[in-house]
Amino acid sequence: MQYQTPNLNTEGSRTDNSSIRILAVDDEDHMIRVFRSVLESVDYQVETASSGRSAIDKLRQDIYDLVITDLTLTDVDGIQLLQEAKRLHPDISVIIVTGYGTIASAVDAMKMGADDYITKPFERDQLLISVEGTLEKYRMRRELRYLRGYLEEQYGLHNMVGRSKTMNRLFATARKVANSEATILIQGESGTGKELLAKAIHFNSARRNQPLVTIDCGSMPLELLQSELFGHIKGSFTGALRNRRGLFEEARGGTIFLDEVGEIYEPLQLSLLRVLQEREIRPIGSDSTVKIDVRIISASNKNLKESVEKGRFRRDLYYRLAVITLEIPPLRERREDIPELIQFFLEKFNKRNNSSISRISPEAMSLLLSFQWDGNVRELENVIERAMVLADSDTITPNLLPEEILGGKPDEIDNDRRGIVVTDENLTLKEISSQASAATEREAILRALEKSAGNKKKAAELLGISRGSLYNKMKALRMR
Ligand SMILES: Nc1ncnc2c1ncn2[C@@H]1O[C@H](COP(=O)(O)OP(=O)(O)OP(=O)(O)O)[C@@H](O)[C@H]1O
Ligand SMILES: [Mg+2]
Known part of the structure; x- marks a missing residue:
């Protein structure tokens, strides 16, 4: 299923400074004038405050993209202002300005969540570079949040349509098990939504911000699949020109989706069983093993239990994969x-x-x-x-x-x-x-x-x- 990609259009906003609101805070008048003239010369919207308190008032009443503040104000110190700004507007960026010889406190400010610092006296360009870099980070934070929300929306279970009793029961179970670490087997005829459900489970789990790696176990020759899954070290076979990480490692912290697991070659069934038992893999040609931290979801359009009965699929592997089985009924x-x-x-x-x-x-x-x-x-x-x-x-x-x-x-x-x-x-x-x-x-x-x-x-x-x-x-x- 293809989705429209979001139109973030960051290029457009990058060149247009006039939509960006900056609050400059300093208790020295001439500094305020410097901030205003430098920042306005490149079209930023500038507001100023000559004390920490009036800055906080402004932050309560208005929305800013960036605060530039002196670290040593007379009433409220810069760190306090920083914290208050972030509390009121979690996405806001803050640049701390420090006097000569107070680098240590600038470093402290960074630890407290400031995005950058500059020391006085500074050149016009130093200020502008710091502002630009900080705003870029701000944009990226927002994009990331947007993209995460976007993905969740796309793959949230609520986007899997279905009002039938069987589907509702399935969604309820899926939601319940999403947050566990349990290995899940999804079964259903072709086109019933197995992959969509696997995605929905991943994005409803605690692993949602880590990778979801998908591999079709029936789609490639044995050796290739083996090296895709477990990786290899340089020289382990002709064509292994460099070390290569397997997908189990790529999915670290996230989920691996083994699609068409019923098609997996016999020799690999045993390797897979070991992965499930030991939670570690051995790259081809390596004599040491690597611990893995992956949640495993697999899918099959044939009834795996029947394959077991017919002797085509290892029974022990089946039980390891099917800790939880979700069955999607045909339409x-x-x-x-x-x-x-x-x-x-x-x-x-x-x-x-x-x-x-x-x-x-x-x-x-x-x-x-x-x-x-x-x-x-x-x-x-x-x-x-x-x-x-x-x-x-x-x-x-x-x-x-x-x-x-x-x-x-x-x-x-x-x-x-x-x-x-x-x-x-x-x-x-x-x-x-x-x-x-x-x-x-x-x-x-x-x-x-x-x-x-x-x-x-x-x-x-x-x-x-x-x-x-x-x-x-x-x-x-x-x-x-
Ligand atoms: N309940 C649903 N709500 C909305 N879209 C769905 C639903 N179920 C399936 N789809 C859509 O139908 C298409 C097929 O789904 P999917 O690829 O997940 O099926 P599958 O079971 O993995 O199929 P196959 O066995 O052929 O790989 C996709 O475009 C998917 O988004
Ligand atoms: Mg599929």
């Missing part, structure tokens, strides 16, 4: 998620393409709700993207959908159970999705009745509701 088993996913993808591609296709015709919705979706969410996403490219109005209509959805065989649900056939053109997405959830309930009830050979008491038990609720539901759904 066809949670059709009530479809309307919300469609809405999510419409918004996503509208944002990316600067378009405003926000409606879907009832016929198109009906077709999408009843399709088989062997490719799961990825397939749905592709279908929506394609339809949006082809659309020449604000509405997705059936003619924009691929042939197999239009004319293809409906899935195993037979026609009278297809449930939702939306007929009213004016339904909102919310109404459509409540219809969809009614259709799913209807289907579940029919299945339960079938299993219980029409016995309502048994059917109610199967559904986990009372017989009375079953009657009410059936009545509400007009099922007789």
